[in-house]
Amino acid sequence: MNTAQTHSLEKTSPPKRQPLVMRLLDKDPGGKITISLLILIGIYVSIANLLIPEDSVFHITAYGVTLLGKYISFALLALSLDLVWGYLGVLSLGHGAFFALGGYAMGMYLMRQIGDRGVYGNPELPDFMVFLNYQELPWFWLGFDNFLFAALMIVLIPGLLAFVFGWLAFRSRVTGVYLSIITQALTFALMLAFFRNDMGLGGNNGLTDFKDILGFNLQSDTTRVGLFLTSIIMLILGYLVSRAIILSKLGRVVTAIRDSESRVRFIGYRVEHFKLFVFVVAAIMAGIAGALYVPQVGIINPAVFSPLFSIELIIWVAIGGRGTLYGAIIGAFIVSYSKTYFTGAWPEAWLYALGALFVLVTLFLPKGVAGLKAQFKENKFLKTLTFKKAN
Amino acid sequence: MLLTSRPKHGLDAIDKGKTLLYVDDVTVSFDGFKALNSLSLTVQSEELRCIIGANGAGKSTMMDVITGKTKPDSGKVIFGNDINLLTMDEPAIAEVGIGRKFQKPTVFPGHTVAENLELAMKANKSVWSTLFARMTPEQQDKLHETLQVIGLQEEYKRHAGALSHGQKQWLEIGMLLMQNPLLLLVDEPVAGMTAQEIEKTAELLVSLADVHKHSVVVVEHDMEFVRSIARKVTVLHEGSVLAEGNMESVQNNPDVRRVYLGE
Numbered sequence: 001m002n003t004a005q006t007h008s009l010e011k012t013s014p015p016k017r018q019p020l021v022m023r024l025l026d027k028d029p030g031g032k033i034t035i036s037l038l039i040l041i042g043i044y045v046s047i048a049n050l051l052i053p054e055d056s057v058f059h060i061t062a063y064g065v066t067l068l069g070k071y072i073s074f075a076l077l078a079l080s081l082d083l084v085w086g087y088l089g090v091l092s093l094g095h096g097a098f099f100a101l102g103g104y105a106m107g108m109y110l111m112r113q114i115g116d117r118g119v120y121g122n123p124e125l126p127d128f129m130v131f132l133n134y135q136e137l138p139w140f141w142l143g144f145d146n147f148l149f150a151a152l153m154i155v156l157i158p159g160l161l162a163f164v165f166g167w168l169a170f171r172s173r174v175t176g177v178y179l180s181i182i183t184q185a186l187t188f189a190l191m192l193a194f195f196r197n198d199m200g201l202g203g204n205n206g207l208t209d210f211k212d213i214l215g216f217n218l219q220s221d222t223t224r225v226g227l228f229l230t231s232i233i234m235l236i237l238g239y240l241v242s243r244a245i246i247l248s249k250l251g252r253v254v255t256a257i258r259d260s261e262s263r264v265r266f267i268g269y270r271v272e273h274f275k276l277f278v279f280v281v282a283a284i285m286a287g288i289a290g291a292l293y294v295p296q297v298g299i300i301n302p303a304v305f306s307p308l309f310s311i312e313l314i315i316w317v318a319i320g321g322r323g324t325l326y327g328a329i330i331g332a333f334i335v336s337y338s339k340t341y342f343t344g345a346w347p348e349a350w351l352y353a354l355g356a357l358f359v360l361v362t363l364f365l366p367k368g369v370a371g372l373k374a375q376f377k378e379n380k381f382l383k384t385l386t387f388k389k390a391n
Numbered sequence: 392m393l394l395t396s397r398p399k400h401g402l403d404a405i406d407k408g409k410t411l412l413y414v415d416d417v418t419v420s421f422d423g424f425k426a427l428n429s430l431s432l433t434v435q436s437e438e439l440r441c442i443i444g445a446n447g448a449g450k451s452t453m454m455d456v457i458t459g460k461t462k463p464d465s466g467k468v469i470f471g472n473d474i475n476l477l478t479m480d481e482p483a484i485a486e487v488g489i490g491r492k493f494q495k496p497t498v499f500p501g502h503t504v505a506e507n508l509e510l511a512m513k514a515n516k517s518v519w520s521t522l523f524a525r526m527t528p529e530q531q532d533k534l535h536e537t538l539q540v541i542g543l544q545e546e547y548k549r550h551a552g553a554l555s556h557g558q559k560q561w562l563e564i565g566m567l568l569m570q571n572p573l574l575l576l577v578d579e580p581v582a583g584m585t586a587q588e589i590e591k592t593a594e595l596l597v598s599l600a601d602v603h604k605h606s607v608v609v610v611e612h613d614m615e616f617v618r619s620i621a622r623k624v625t626v627l628h629e630g631s632v633l634a635e636g637n638m639e640s641v642q643n644n645p646d647v648r649r650v651y652l653g654e
Contacts, residue, residue: 245522248521252510255499259501263493263499264510265485266458267570268486269521270482270517
């Protein structure tokens with residue numbers, strides 16, 4: 001055997017000595033930059049909110065901290081969607097459902113923490129149940145007094161729904177547009193269900209009026225910064241987990257499924273199991289994102305299940321750059337920030353702005369913001385090529 | 392009756408020349424049209440077989456039945472001693488040792504040549520073991536060996552989408568070899584190839600049967616190519632076997648001449 005050959009092939013697998021994190025981010029400059037920025041933002045925001053005096057221009061208000069925290073949880077959601085859409089090739093138009101379920105599980109825990117501090121002062125029942133004449137707590141609220149139980153449910157409920165739904169859909173080999181429509185129907189059905197008052201989850205108004213989490217007052221600055229930092233840590237962890245999946249052999253199988261599903265089947269992989277794995281992992285990440293979103297925003301209601309929200313997610317990932325992971329994070333930030341800006345400064349224009357952003361990105365940046373660098377390179381390459389040819 | 396030896400199961404004692412694949416009286420109809428009409432044929436171990444036939448003669452449907460993509464209306468398909476392929480799905484059939492090469496090269500264009508081979512490699516293909524899979528030295532060796540056999544050792548780092556048509560076809564044959572199949576089904580391997588590429592493909596297929604001990608079934612239109620590699624040829628017509636034998640006897644068969652030459 002050719003020894004030079006062996007040597008060069010071995011060089012393609014990353015050296016073993018490096019720590020795991022560096023190995024995961026090897027050849028991923030975008031990821032390195034994104035994670036470094038996230039860490040810097042985390043440090044700066046904590047200092048700017050807690051230590052810098054309020055009259056300084058560098059001070060960040062409590063509102064600013066929760067707003068950023070909201071963006072971070074959206075970024076985690078976008079990241080999970082990118083796993084499903086960018087790598088698995090499944091355009092899920094109902095990914096918001098998993099986010100909402102995680103959010104509701106967290107909301108139920110926070111509701112139980114209110115105790116007798118509600119408007120009606122009922123120690124047994126949340127306000128909306130007193131208002132709706134509930135005599136006792138519905139069975140599915142049992143256990144949500146306990147944070148560990150709630151944390152388990154945040155992971156379990158979205159994961160289980162994704163498992164059952166994915167198992168049925170992938171086993172029947174539903175793909176493409178049909179699958180997208182079914183995912184959309186899933187979130188729409190859940191929205192209708194959660195809107196009902198007798199669902200026992202607050203109906204139209206959802207769950208709100210939270211007081212504290214794990215004994216910490218939700219209105220205090222330190223709690224907010226704590227939640228914000230937790231969100232950043234979870235986002236970085238989510239990124240590293242996604243990256244580990246993508247870099248494994250399973251990741252290569254998954255992208256192969258995206259490119260040529262039947263071929264993968266003939267090679268001997270059970271395609272539906274691989275799809276199911278990625279779908280469930282993404283749903284769990286989305287659920288965690290929802291659970292981080294709720295305490296920072298202070299409310300969860302059925303609007304999060306609306307198909308519109310799930311479609312907006314798709315736009316985040318498309319704008320950021322599908323199939324790059326860090327692109328999804330960038331996209332979530334850009335669109336969410338523009339939304340905050342426009343809905344404040346010029347509310348009527350927001351939907352037009354979103355539409356324009358989407359059209360512009362599709363026309364001029366088909367690979368999203370994350371694809372900018374490659375696009376420049378390609379242009380340069382083409383130019384030099386045509387230049388050479390012309391001479 | 393007393394058995395004089397242990398009954399054979401699965402792939403026990405399938406030596407050279409023993410029947411490896413047994414297709415018996417298989418009928419497949421699509422909306423009344425019989426794509427396969429009580430087709431029967433056998434393939435021996437380590438045999439290189441060519442199957443020819445006009446469009447619609449049932450060549451692709453036959454491949455679909457063997458690989459589990461299409462389930463027949465009636466008939467039997469047995470692999471080895473007693474493996475009933477009709478009760479198995481595609482991954483299970485691939486696992487038992489049947490590899491299929493499609494007409495169009497269907498490599499994974501976004502993956503490198505080495506990655507394509509790695510994905511195809513015989514391994515535990517469940518989700519968990521794939522997630523934590525690392526290539527063992529033996530598997531690395533197998534990968535190098537296959538790269539040599541298909542002549543792509545220089546290209547291992549290139550994206551498969553950037554290969555030439557002929558190279559893609561070889562890569563796909565290489566992917567089949569990584570699964571170490573007993574039986575290789577190859578669908579029109581030389582369509583669209585240059586003369587040199589055809590020659591190299593012929594060498595490759597012959598060496599697969601002779602040197603690497605696989606049974607190879609080639610479906611092909613190109614008679615020149617078939618003549619250059621074939622020992623035994625099966626002619627399909629309207630879903631069943633019209634003639635079988637060496638190239639010469641097939642060409643002189645009156646039925647074949649009537650169907651193909653209109654005599």
